[in-house]
Amino acid sequence: MKRMKPETEGELAEVVAGLSGPVRIVGGGTRDVTGSEPILNTAGLSGITLYEPGALTLVAQAGTPVAEIEAALEAEGQQLAFEPMDHRGLMGTSGEPTIGGVVAANISGPRRIQAGACRDFLLGVRYVDGCGQIVKNGGRVMKNVTGYDLVKLMAGSWGTLGVLSQVSLKVLPKPEATLTLAVHVQNAKTAIQALSVALSSPFEVSAAAYDPQYSSALLRLEGFADSVTYRETRLRSELANFGEFTEVQDPVSQWRSIRDVSAFQGSDGDVWRISVKPSDASEIATRAEAEKTIFDWGGGLVWALVPKGTDLRKRLRAFQGHATLVRADTDTVRTLGRFQPESVGVAALTRGLRQKFDPRGIFNPDLMG
């Protein structure tokens, strides 16, 4: 068999065409994709191929380290606005996160509620399908409705439809100023009400979270310095009922900690990620009976730490949304499934798509659907 760490798209296509059985697709290996199959590593496909700050676009090979991309953007005062999470602390992994991994898992951080998810910033992809064919979709322009949007389909498909070889992304200017306000609240319900009032205001809150460990509701404002100050004043008065807001001294590490779920790092137990209608979040958290929780996205994203092997979906019962098992041992993942079971109709579509894109069933089998 050929070396399983291709360095060009052509090599990747050859490797895939030559596969005789299932593989696990790994970029930096920072997000667990549990399995015993041989590993197909994409980290060799590395490098930024095009960066036009004036057009807000960046194209990179899938194995390019996220850190390399962020450094290039930083030099031009730009950023990945979807604020991708770094899983290493939470997962106890040590690799180098790659942009392909971020895209394949559609990883977005706190700014997702305002700016959009990773998939919303993904302008184009190139990938190798299960037959070893190189396919492209989308491109590098901001608006593109030419044919079906396989770009979105590939984002968050966890490698099950193809191995990404190149991604193009929309990037945004870094804000001139950032300010974070915190208020002490009694419980999750009150916190989410406060976040909801803020998010329903015209003051462009760019992140809204609740950390029960400190009973602290957090709001972030970004933009030009004077504008941030103005909106801070207005927000404080609109949210006066909820108590006195204080300014968080180190907003960067505060939001990094929310983004990376630092509160769960080093603790034993399984980690679940629950996407939910924000006003349902406190009820969902109650049902979860979790040891620890973190609420991001104005309550729309609930992180839960529960004892090993807990069937959280059973505790949550039926609800609008989905629960993903992010960290657990192999047996638990095998028993409970990484992703929320789908309705009969949706499951049939998922199966059909996987069958078409990867007819031999060789990409990350059993990971999704």
Place this chain on the structure above:
Amino acid sequence: MDMPRPNPDVLARKQTVLSRLLQVLPEDAVIHDPMETRAYECDALTAYRCPPMLVVLPSTTQEVSDILRICHAEGVPVVPRGSGTSLAGGALPTADCVILGVARMNEVLETDYDNRFIRVQTGRTNLSVTGAVEEEDFFYAPDPSSQLACAIAGNIAMNSGGAHCLKYGVTTNNLMGVTMVMMDGSAVEIGGAHLDAGGLDLLGVICGSEGQLGVVTEATLRILRKPEGARPVLMGFDDNEVAGHCVSDIIKSGILPVAIEFMDTLCIRACENFAHAGYPDCAALLIVEVEGSDAEIDYQLSKIIEIAKRHNPVELRESQSAEESAKIWLGRKSAFGAMGQMNDYMCLDGTIPVSSLPEVLRRIGEMSQEYGLPVGNVFHAGDGNMHPLILFDANKPGDLEKCEAFGAEILKLCVDVGGCLTGEHGVGIEKRDLMSHQYAPQDLEAQMAVKDVFDPCWLLNPAKVFPLDVSAARRTAAA
């Protein structure tokens, strides 16, 4: 424009299909008289017309499901239709098809300000979605110029954009969930009031699939609180390319306006005659709009004006009142109508990297000379979404063909500089045969594989999106 020959077997069974449809629909929801079906013979791409076999106007998801189940069983093609405002022929019928119009499905099903979404039936018009939440100072962001008439169903099918997408994104970035009826009549729920799909992003591929994967009957849409205020500034330049450079510089500066719109002389004059917005008479006009409180707007506009001044504008004027801003936007949003008063026109929609604007504008000007057809340019410059309007005379033999050849050349140019054929109007029939210029055979194969999964018999919105020769084998096998 080639369309597949109607299936004589289907045409012969018109009465059977009609009587089955009448069993599940009220009489006034089925149109079968050829005089009346003629009203559905085209959409806003009026150069191509074909009356459908039948038209149905369901009121509920259940009725849509019954219609599709029957058409599936009878092997009848179905062309879904929102308000028929497609500029790409997305709702062009075939002679053997049933037009499924969703216009009667226009209810608001749920409004939730705490969670910031609205759920509507998809026949509802774009502007009336905002209308439903305006009292609470909320709005639905995507704003295609046809927003007064166009339906959410069509917006989802084409992944419609609009002038303010630079800041708020297009339909796909504001769509949270759908109820979709599959061609076999079964309904699926995808997404909802929560963010991001649990499994594959099916919502992402449904949006923009031009009604070929299913009929979306209900949609959950993100709504946003209105900004405190917004104000446009008009900038006139005596050269297209200079205006293009100014756009690039604004974007590079770190300010992200909510819209940057571009018009050239031909469009400026047509729109000014129509809206009396006080547009300066010059080679190129930019409308740049920013949002926020008065002080925030002042600050952003002062930075933008500073950049513009470096490009020697012939005019720089901030709007002084809400009325003036409304007029400025009325002029821009009426551009297609205003150009239509001058002559027949073909509207293109190619998108290019912003950095290529000056070069592409120059090439279009040269081609206009070569073809002897005037071109007006009006477009969303901030995201590189061009709208060249080629004027021609439909009554002059050969003019339409010349115009189409010219249009195809412009679109190929867009692709060649790193852009695409269509930024927000969709492929429809209009750009179908150019798809092979942008995509290699295996790229189209991957897209058609998606269609195979959702609509194995290839009955939904036939002969659109994919070049006929490319999809021929599949269509024949399915029939």
